[in-house]
Amino acid sequence: RRCTGAATGRVPSGPCHSAAAPPKSRSRWPTTTPIVECIAHRGFAAVNPENTVRAVRRAASAGADAVEIDVRRCGSGEGVVCHDATVDRVTDGSGAVADHDRAELDALDVLGTGEGIPTLERVVAAIPDGVALNVELKERGLAADVLAVLADAEDWWLSSFDPGSLAAARRAGDTSGVASAWAPFSASAPDQDAVPTALLVDGDDDDPIA
Secondary structure, three states: OEEEEOOOOOOOOOOOOEOOOOOOOHHHOOOOOOOOEEEEEOOOOOOOOOOOHHHHHHHHHOOOOEEEEEEEEOOOOOEEEOOOOEOOOOEOOOOEHHHOOHHHHHHOOEOOOOOOOOEHHHHHHHOOOOOEEEEEEOOOOOHHHHHHHOOOOOOEEEEEOOHHHHHHHHHHHHOOHHHHHHHHHHHHOOOOOOOOEEEEOOOOOOOOOO
């Protein structure tokens, strides 16, 4: 099981945030060995500026097995890492993420730390070897672009509260390098999808905690 921690590097005692997540590494998949891992929710958001490059690096340094981030599309078309549909809660700016371009989001100040809202590409580049990445799709229409950014990443899976977003990701994977990269593992377990996904449950997508 993969369990999500919001604050520290300790595995929480409560229920897991995501269900049916794939094992940590492709090289160990499939496996019958039970796994309990700690996922840094937004980069341990209680102690780091959530969903920033700094948070990702600090979470990895603290010993997290994986880091969870949220992705949506900005006004200039890139996938950016931000939980809310607006920038009001976490930055010194205001308005919808979709109304800001990449440069404007990078120039904002996340929670008074000097960190901006990064692109997915920057966050993926900041993930060190040995740490997995859980990319939560916050809106539809992102799948193909997200998979393109993840093409060279080693250890990741997609999650969403929206089954339609995950279905779109699996369809996109069928026509991308992602499906072929996962083909040997899917062949070993035919009930598994080529694109690793997890449906999130027991949460409200409008809740800033989810």
